[in-house]
Amino acid sequence: MPSLGSHLASAYGLATRLGTRHIDADRGAYYLGSTAPDMRILMRVDRKLTHFFELNDFEPQDSIARMFEAHPELGDAVGLDPGMRAFIAGYMTHLLMDEHYIQSVYRAFFGERSPLGGDLWANVLDRSLQYEMNRRDLEDDAALTDVRKAIDASQSEVGVPFIDDELWPEWRDFTRGITHQRPDFERFPRVMQIHLRRVGFSDERIEEIGNDPPQIINEAFEAVSPDRVDQYLEEATELAFDRLREYLPPP
Numbered sequence: 001m002p003s004l005g006s007h008l009a010s011a012y013g014l015a016t017r018l019g020t021r022h023i024d025a026d027r028g029a030y031y032l033g034s035t036a037p038d039m040r041i042l043m044r045v046d047r048k049l050t051h052f053f054e055l056n057d058f059e060p061q062d063s064i065a066r067m068f069e070a071h072p073e074l075g076d077a078v079g080l081d082p083g084m085r086a087f088i089a090g091y092m093t094h095l096l097m098d099e100h101y102i103q104s105v106y107r108a109f110f111g112e113r114s115p116l117g118g119d120l121w122a123n124v125l126d127r128s129l130q131y132e133m134n135r136r137d138l139e140d141d142a143a144l145t146d147v148r149k150a151i152d153a154s155q156s157e158v159g160v161p162f163i164d165d166e167l168w169p170e171w172r173d174f175t176r177g178i179t180h181q182r183p184d185f186e187r188f189p190r191v192m193q194i195h196l197r198r199v200g201f202s203d204e205r206i207e208e209i210g211n212d213p214p215q216i217i218n219e220a221f222e223a224v225s226p227d228r229v230d231q232y233l234e235e236a237t238e239l240a241f242d243r244l245r246e247y248l249p250p251p
Helices: 004-018 027-043 063-070 082-110 120-137 141-153 165-178 188-199 203-210 213-223 226-247
Strands: none
Touching: 004 027, 004 082, 004 120, 004 141, 004 165, 004 226, 027 082, 027 141, 027 165, 063 082, 082 120, 082 226, 120 188, 120 213, 141 165, 188 203, 203 213
16 A cells, blocks of 8 residues: 555645645645554554455445445534544545555555465565655655645644544654655665565565665566556546545535
């Protein structure tokens, strides 16, 4: 699934394109919403609790519909206060980007029903692809600066029933820190280390791969072409754009 830098970049582009007062009312809450599903890492809970998506279900799924079915009060955008409305809009972008990535990229090119068969190495390639997508999204320093300023300016106290409220200060700092990350390969060895160990690589081999990230990233692009990745991004963006326009009140 896309990394958090990619989620912030996607949310930024969608907000700019939509130009709606309902997001502009609290862009900081909106950007925090776009990363919030991954707070499951801090909560140490199953992914489906915050993503409303079953990884073992290969039928088409609608994670946003599932969220609103489980928590109908969040589906009524008119009834929410401005900060919460913006937050849920951001949350929706994350769910859609992940959902479409799983169904159109991961399962097609890396998963168990793909030509690579979903083995451990296929998952290493998938993680490498996600890193490279994220690295490229981090190149837009102006956008990330705007995101950081919006987070700093937000005073909203958002809260949803499936996320622990006490974790918000830590998550806000974590999300803000992403906007300072450099678009390079410095973090690549650390990010990939756990996945490479699962494959059974020695520490020496892991160090070799860490010193030559383009090698493994190029192999990932042999599995799924750059054009196909671009197609995914275009499709996911259009899906999110349409769902946000449907969800939010008239601008």
